[in-house]
């Protein structure tokens with residue numbers, strides 16, 4: 001589903017991502033872990049198309065997307081969760097997700113639609129909300145932090161991605177909220193490929209089928225969660241010993 005070949009992304013003199021190669025199968029749940037500044041978010045930005053590598057190649061579903069814009073990649077099926085601020089706080093959760101469904105279908109956000117069409121969009125939106133366990137009613141602005149993050153996930157699912165990039169979905173969540181998120185992520189459709197950048201290693205090991213560890217822009221371990229956890233390089237990168 002996704003292949004990175006020797007991808008390098010630079011910020012001036014700094015190679016934030018330094019000749020990273022990795023390969024993610026369809027339906028995989030892949031975690032990217034590593035200490036602060038390892039290059040995890042930069043890998044995501046390169047995959048989504050928000051940052052261009054200076055060298056290397058990115059393939060998605062068998063197609064070279066290295067030079068494609070972010071919107072083109074989104075249309076091909078690369079989705080990511082948005083920041084909290086992208087929620088329309090004055091609209092209900094259902095209305096928020098319905099807007100994301102409309103956007104995917106190329107419908108203007110305010111275009112008039114016949115009642116049957118609107119109902120169908122709302123049914124789909126309600127399905128995404130059910131999958132993320134968020135109540136459709138009530139303003140998005142009144143949600144708790146954990147519920148807000150789940151609403152973002154519902155909006156990302158409404159784009160019907162084939163590859164979903166989740167950048168620190170558990171950030172700011174309590175342990176209970178993070179455990180709920182883990183079971184929700186495990187219940188996502190098996191054909192959906194998910195990549196997750198996350199500092200909460202309990203969540204990572206509960207969700208990921210494979211883990212890639214980065215440090216200083218380079219891959220230092222890649223394998224099953226147990227293999228990566230046992231890797232001396234990973235232990236050294238985390239513990240500095």
Ligand SMILES: Nc1ncnc2c1ncn2[C@@H]1O[C@H](COP(=O)(O)OP(=O)(O)OP(=O)(O)O)[C@@H](O)[C@H]1O
Nearest residue numbers: 011014016017034035036037038039040041042043
């Ligand atoms: N826009 C930018 N301009 C300059 N340097 C940047 C920029 N974005 C990231 N960096 C640097 O690139 C390196 C990798 O950053 P990145 O955010 O990808 O790491 P990360 O592994 O996601 O870290 P964290 O876990 O703290 O989010 C860091 O040294 C960071 O300071």
